[in-house]
Each structure stands twice: as C-alpha cells, then as structure tokens.
Amino acid sequence: MIWGKGKVWPSEQERYEDPKTGVAVCQLTNYKGHSRHLYFTENGWFDGGSRVLFVSDRQNCTNLFSLELSTGEITQLTDLGGEHTDLSVCLNPLGTHAYYRMGQTITSIDLSTLAEEVIFQGMEDFQLGQVTCMADGAYLAVALSEDYSKRLRLDLTNGYVGHRELMEAKPLSRIARISTRPGGGWEILHEEHAWIGHLNASPTQPNLLTFCHEGPWHLVDQRIWGMDLSTGTIWKIRERKEPLELIGHEYWHEDGVHVGYHGFKADRSAGFFGKVRYDNTELEEVGFEFVNWHAHSYGFEQVVVDGRFPLTDLIYWKRVNGVFNSPRVLCEHRCSFHSQLVHAHPRFSPDGRQLLFTSDRNGYANLYLLDLPEDPETLPLFEG
DSSP: OOOSTTOEEOOOOEEEEOTTTOOEEEEOOOOSSOEEESOTTSOOEETTTTEEEEEEEETTEEEEEEEETTTOOEEEOOOOOSOOTTOEEEEOTTSSEEEEEETTEEEEEETTTOOEEEEEEOOTTEEEEEEEEOTTSSEEEEEEEEOOTTTSOOBOTTTOBTHHHHHHHOOEEEEEEEESSTTOOEEEEEEEESOEEEEEEOSSOTTEEEEEEOSOTTTSSOSEEEEETTTTEEEESSOOSSTTOEEEEEEEOTTSSEEEEEEEOTTSSOEEEEEEETTSOSOEEEEESSOEEEEEEETTTEEEEEEOTTOOEEEEEEEETTEEOOOEEEEEOOOOOSSGGGOOOOEEOTTSSEEEEEEOTTSSOEEEEEEOOSOGGGSOBOOO
16 A cells, blocks of 8 residues: 555544443544544634544554545545654634644645645744644744753653643743745744743634643643734733632634633532633633543533543533533543543534544544534433
C-alpha cells in the first residue's frame, strides 16, 4: 500500500450498542495507533458537516486526516514524517483551510488542493501553544511561552509533570496575531510574566479571544481571561467565588458571546458546569455530585461531561422548557486519561444532534460518534 498525502483508506467504522444505555455508537476509526479528534474547543466539522478532521498515528508517523462521515472513507491530508504528539490543529470558519502547529512552525493547508504554506515561524527560546482562528478567518492567534524545558523537568502531555513548577516560574508569555494571508506578517498583542495558554477565538466576533493562566486550577491567580484584539483590553472572566475554587476548560458557545466552563468547589466535594457572557453578565451554573475531566455544551440547552475514574461514563443533561433534567448516562467512554492523546474531550456537532469523543477503550485512542436521543427520558438516570 502506498502511504502519503492524498491517500484514501476504506472505512474502519464499526457500530455497537452501548451496554449500559442501548445508545447506538459508531466507532469511526480502528487502527493500531492513536487517533483523536481536534481539541474539544475547536470545531473539526467541514464540507457542510459531511467531513471531520482528526489526527492519527499511522506507520509510525503523526498526520492530519479527514473522514467522510457518510462512507467512513479516510483521506490523509499531510505527510509530516515522524511522531508529533503536540500537533495542534484548527479550522477556519469557512472550512476551506486548516492550520497546524508542529514544533515552532504554523502551516496553512488548503483542504481542497492539499497545498501547504508556512505562515509563521516561531521565536527562538519560546514554545508555541494551541493555535486558533479568528471569526473572520483573516488571523490566527497563538501563545508563545518562554522555553523552560532545559530548566525544569517537564512532561505536560503525559501526566502534567512540571505543571505547578512551570506556573511558579512565571515564564515570559506572549500572544501573537498572525495573518492567514501568505506574507501577511504577524504582531505581538500582549505579553506578561505568566504562563499563558488555552487560546480560544470567538466563532462569531473577530475581535474577541479568551486565554488562560495555566497551572493547577486552584493555585492560578485567575484562570479565564478575555481580550479585545481591537483595543488590547484584557479582563477577568468568571472570577472565583471562594478561595481555591477550581474553574477551567473554558470554550465558546456557538453564538460567540457566551463562554462555557466547568469547575469544582474548593474541597472538591462537588462539581458544576456554567456559562457566562464575555462581559461577565448572564451567569448560570448547575451543580452535580461527582468529579469529571471535561464539559461541553450546545448553547446552554445540552451539556455533557466525562466522568473521572472510577466513573467511566458520559453524563448528559438537556434543558426542556428552561429546566435541566436530572443527569442521565449517555454511554460508556472507558477512557484511561493516561495522556492528553487519550482524553475523551466530548464535543457536540455544529447542529447539536451528535456527539464526538475519543476513547482508548480497546487499547488505542479512536474516534466515536453517536446520535443524541431526542427524549433524554429514554436514558437511564445517573445514580452517582
């Protein structure tokens, strides 16, 4: 078999009925190497919602692929060579181009022709973070943090080794805006001595961006920050209500003005998910009595969280007539969460009818997709 850019593989789809709930689940990939969808804050659906982007380790190489949902066919989009566990990918709003960060380089790829062009080369002694595309498609944003890899023992992808130490080191961090137009250049918009990460561009407002101060959630000075790129204004979003409260994994709702997140009380006795407008109005939160890894929502009408071991299920809420139903078990995820590559990272489809997640339930991370039931009452209640 010939491997490389443009190669098409036959469908690897397998369908099964979830043993706990009876929900039909489609395993989209099945390869003896890890496959994962884009980070849950980034939309990966394109071509009218008929295709989804994913990253996969095949033939001892990490590459970007697309999957045709109707047929299951897989197309290789890049030919990078080697293993790249930190490959970060985002999609422009029109779904015509993807952008990937590999090491110190950010590259644009035309999803129709597969033509690639380097649009940014990083700065010496700085590491690039997650890449995100602004709502007008004209710019990307990325964080650059002072490289402490030779000064601290760091293995952040596999177990957050050095997470607290890097936060306490207060590396010089910068937020850069990069033109997606070839030769369009770039500029530094903000810098400070704090470990900046988790950049998320509003999907509808080209001037709005959130970022975070990275580190253990209960120890950072403030997790979620907003930024207006047109003025340079920076402000706190959803400040703590009590000392040592944990808040994070923020993401934009599809309206581009509300920010979703989840967190835990200071004593970690209970969790909650919530949403707030970027200007800190319209705050709503819902509590639950277990711990989880991530949360995602479709508006504030459907919410899913992935349970943390020993709870290995996806838990689902749906808002009916303005009221959230009791939490329901949607399906098993059985993730090990051993590394970032095998986190569930559940994400709703753009139309809110499906849920995509990653699981290493069979030893390797693969993509899974399910249709959400119209009536949540058909799902078993979560008993805790």
